Amino acid sequence: MSNKLFCEGRWTEAIAQYQKLLEIQLGDADIYYNLSYCYRQLNLLDEYFQALQQAIKLYPQEGKLHFSLIIDLRRNGRIQEAILNAENAAKCLPNDYTFKILKYLTVPSIYENQEEINFYRQRFIQGLQNLIQQTYLKTKEEQQSALAGIGRLTNFYLSYQAQNDIDLQRQYAKLVHEIMAANYPQWVVSLSMPKLQPNQKIRIGYASHYLHSYSGTLWLTGWLRYCDRQNFEIYCYYTGNEPDPVTQQFQNYSDIFHHIPYNLSAVCEQIIADKLHILVFPEIGMDAQTMQMAGLRLAPLQCVAWGHPVTTGLPTIDYFLSSELMEAENAQEHYSEKLIRLPNIGVSYPKPYIPPVVKTRSDFGLEDDAVIYLCCQAPSKYLPQYDFIFAEIACRLPEAKFVFLRGTLLEPRLKRAFAAVGLNSEDYCVLLNIPERLDYLMINLLSDVYLDTFTWSGGNTTLEAIACNLPIVTCPGEFMRGRHSDSFLKMLGVTDTIAENETEYIEIAVKLGLDLAWRRTIAERMSQNHDRLFDDKACVEGLESFYKEVCSKHFSA
Template sequence: MKQTNLSNRVEGAITDTLAVKYENINIIIFPDWLQSEESLILELEQVIKTVINHSDSNQITLLINTNGISEDDANLVLSIVAMNLLLTEDFDITVECEISLLGNLDELELRAIAPFLHGRIILQHENLEGLALFIIENVPAYKIENFHNIHLGQLVYDLSTRLFKEGKWIEAIAQYQKLLEIQSGDADIYYNLTYCYRQLNLLDEYFQTLQEGIKLYPQEGRLHFSLIIDLRRNGRIQEAILSAENAAKCLPDDYTFQILKYLTVPSIYENIEEINFYRQRYIQGLRNLIEQTSIKTTEDQHSALAGIGRLTNFYLSYQAQNDIDLQRQYGNLVHEIMATNYPQWVVPLSMPKLQPNQKIRIGYASHYLHSYSGTLWLTGWLRYCDRQNFEIYCYYTGNEPDPVTQQFQNYSDVFHHIPYNLSAACEQIIADKLHILVFPEIGMDAQTMQMAGLRLAPLQCVAWGHPVTTGLPTINYFLSSELMEPENAQEHYSEKLIRLPNIGVSYPKPYIPPVIKTRSDFGLENDAVIYLCCQAPFKYLPQYDFIFAEIARRLSEAKFVFLRGTLLEPRLKRAFAAVELNSEDYCVFLNIPERLDYLMINLLSDVYLDTFTWSGGNTTLEAIACNLPIITCPGEFMRGRHSDSFLKMLGVTDTIAENETEYIEIAVKLGLNPAWRDTIAERMSQNHDRLFDDKACVKGLEAFYKEVCSKYFTNQLHIL
């Protein structure tokens, strides 16, 4: 008989032991060792016979809890059981059954065992005290007489599913892999397995498993979708496009893959020539998509609706060009698809009459009414709302509620949480008879784009949570900022542009904790000049890579800290090599930290380097709250002028550059001159009140609301 006592081991040792042992199927029992010896022996004999008679007994380990009895006494009882079975059944359990004794385990050992239990056999007399010590609430329990009917694959599947739901990714992977060894598996197994790999950032295994799943299940759209989206996200654009083309062949009636086939563009670009190439590809692809889109049949209509409900054309606008024509084409396509599916919600709506003592009803609909950079500023609009004249309705269509969600609810007269239900959200908005509906962002969330393609209120607006024109014929106004927009800005928008005072939003001043960490906590040198580069990789265009290398060439102490992974590393290596420098001596890549660590890095850095063409928004405002000097160079479009407007409103404009050359000069000067850095930081600190919690923009916003509503009221009177 094979026996293992696992007591008195440290967690690392027990994990190593279990990793080998738990290649088997682990079934646990909790005998009541205090019952009569005769009854105990009979019960153990019955269990062991059941295990031996199972068709897959050679893969099963029977774990016997010995809580309440010594190991020697337990061994004595099992010896009697073994002898009885040998004499009566001709079962040699030393060969036919693998048994492990588990007793007197500490908390660490219990935790190490729990994720590997496939099931429990229920005994007539059980040790309830031993049962209580184990975390087995979700472990399937089987009666002795039923156990032989339980297929091995079902035991492994149940455990893998439990581990998956508990977020125990490593343990779940082991079980899913075992399941695939036992049986061919199904698409769910491959999907869940790839999800585990993704959570652990094991990208090679992730992509390989997706591709294996697609070969076996070519009609499984979610496997194709995950592969395409994540190949693009990880800079593997050619593979992403080939995968999209393959998906479109495998699933020709799924509109999702027609969109991806024609409109996939990179998340990052290797060089400026790539930008031009993929823009032309997108232009032609959009033309082809529109020409080939059929929404004549009900099936076509539903497929197109599902397709535009899974993704947006988010990455297009990071090419830093005027997208109004392309956005109009795509916006009209979205509107046409929505109109065929919901014809009752595209007809013009009359402005509800304002009865005496009634207020103008303003609705805000978003997937992101939680702690999210694209909507956090909206809390200020609601907080400082004129309650005598306006009634606020909020529609939260996402499902990640947090303390910021509670703020939105507190600041609303009516708050609806309707997650992931397009029709229900639209019905509620229609029922509330709003005067004006505002989308804080359009372009990041697909369902929001669908809703915005309908006519749910007489007037519909979008704000700059995603600072690009929507192109939708159903959006009347774009609520922007007088400080951000260039003179010719209307040329960039299909909507009528409204320039609200200052930066256009009332951003709450962030809480900044005291400095409780040091640079060494993040592997950064104390004598380095830290340039914080905290934007997402897709905001960094290749034509500006040389700027980092040029700063480093002039300032050997420079360290550039990137917080969003290593996608830019190959490009930066080339840029630094061009000036005979090694990028590894200057560039530090850290994973996106938790919020406290993120703020610590801001507080420990010397200079914030803003991105060209698409500047920081939330990140810049938080850096200002940390009094971190910011270098920016305003771009052609509003999306490249956020930081510029913040610094102008703050009254600290010394670090705004007019061009790339001046940007480099300011960066080097800040790096070489700590006294100037301190002066800039002090001036920023003194002027926070100019920027944060601005009420002037709210007054301007509400003046706009009153003006456009009054025009409708006046027009209705003329008609009457």
């Protein structure tokens, strides 16, 4: 009965039934796991964590219990507990490489203050050295455990610390490559470029876990849509399993489309069998299996694009496909790959469909006379050293309301920032949970100003805000990941709201809030220039020129 209710998603009833069962008998590990899952679905986090901890005491050898506990403690900002539990898991399961990685490389998803960033960076640097020293790949068991570990985790959160990660990425990537080479020695050797027979086309492969509606790959549909079919044959490899209408687009734009979910060796075999000239990963660093594949040599030339805008450090990735508008002059210093600056923003982003306004501010509990500043980035993009900016804007504009869409974890920091200037954050900060896409777009349409994040700016979110003609305040950072919005506005030709520093950012944000006429002028100019930014074909021509050039070098070699 418990499991039946569980399978039907009747979480509250399932909990009651599981609890009855546990009163009668000692449950097995799966019962506790399912019980904890029910609590999580109902967002009862304390009960969720307690159920997992209770289960671990009874079943210390059950890896999935430890894994769920550690990952979700970190996700919910309880970083010290996450690390303590990772250390405990590594003791309980000393031969499981997953917990070695978690013990040494866990960093927060958000930080309380700047000192914490420095502390956890140093901890990561030392932890990476320890992990490398304690990685043994002599026996089959050691090789397979290491393979499974790097197949569950990436070092995704490191790059939110806003520093040059090239050395750390190289060290971690070398480790990944060595683990992959130990398990698949046949797939790390160099491959010769297949000769082009008369009437044959250059074969380009795109491999991703995210060939569905996902912010890191939506832009890729444009590369495929405007592809020169006379000269190129497109192969897509979809390794995830959430097909939707965007997946159908990828299929329609491909000559060959393979859907091979959660099967590393099968997808690698297929890529090698297809004898590609170039293999492109739209992102490396978000999905663990993609990182494993990228640590192998599956095509003569391998590239990564900016779906995850950080160097991979991998010796098996030859080129980083970026954007001439996003990269600083010295940008090659940030990449282990050879940097390719494609025209404009480097991607051909399809213009989003924006519905008519069918809701009002009151539907979201927002006042009509407030000046709504939309703050819609993931919590990890908000670094503590910039919290004062919201409070400073509020001091100058009492009507300001800052709408955070995923801001619960930021609440304690916002309270401190506003209290520092004698204000109550609850008078200014609104934390909304918007699961539906229509509601998300409505919030964009009903807001007055979009506040971009420092050091790691909006990508998809900024492009959608532009489609809604929502004025954007941004300040470009040192690295490409902090320069997305800057490049979009430059391409759009609306650069009045790009700030050079924090002071200017505040000035622009306040002026937009106070000056309705200027705000409308900016929105109108954005609206008139959409065609400059969306569905850009120049970057596709630049991309294909690059493909032809690198292939011809290898053909003549």
